[in-house]
Amino acid sequence: MTPLERGARLAALYQERILDHYRRPRHKGALEQATGSHGEKNPLCGDAVCVAVRVSGGTVRDARYTGTGCSIMQATASMLMELVRDRSCAEVVALERRFDAMLESGVADDALGELGALAGVAAFPTRHTCARLPWKALSGALEQSSGK
Numbered sequence: 001m002t003p004l005e006r007g008a009r010l011a012a013l014y015q016e017r018i019l020d021h022y023r024r025p026r027h028k029g030a031l032e033q034a035t036g037s038h039g040e041k042n043p044l045c046g047d048a049v050c051v052a053v054r055v056s057g058g059t060v061r062d063a064r065y066t067g068t069g070c071s072i073m074q075a076t077a078s079m080l081m082e083l084v085r086d087r088s089c090a091e092v093v094a095l096e097r098r099f100d101a102m103l104e105s106g107v108a109d110d111a112l113g114e115l116g117a118l119a120g121v122a123a124f125p126t127r128h129t130c131a132r133l134p135w136k137a138l139s140g141a142l143e144q145s146s147g148k
Contacts, residue, residue: 014043017117022071027081031064038140039067040133047073051081051137057146060084060092063138070130072121077134081112089142096135103128 030051031037039050048071054062063084065077084092095112102109106122109115121131 001027004101011110015117015120017039018071018075022075023080025074025078027064027078029064029066031062034064034141036141036143036145038137039103040083040140042069042133043071045070045130047133049073049077049134051077051134051141053084053138053141053145055089055142058090059086059088061086063141065134069133072118072130073133074099076087076115076118076131079117080134080138083113083115084138085104087148092138092142096139097124099135100132 001118033054034052035055041048049065049067053060056072061080065081088129098109102119103122106119108119119132121127125139
């Protein structure tokens, strides 16, 4: 298999992961006993997401989201809620920086788990906002949870 063929197969796999999370979102819905929640909206495209977290002892015990929008935003939110569960707030901040770096470089980062499927979004700068929206909502929810 040539490098081009491997790249095409990887792109197809990534696209399937994104569509799977879009069609069958994980951790979508209200979160009972949330310690923080925050919503973000992109007025240019209509994407809207609200992330709720339950933080205890500096660790994200649970995270859920609600909202509507494009497949990139919805898939990011779904994957993100899985990634941050049972991680410290400091780890989440570090992962957000890694996600930003991945969007700039276009190189998947294994530390981001399934979110690595979004590396291809790097080629579409106008879609960066879609992929970043759930992270912004998560950051706001964590800030609210910590009382900042």
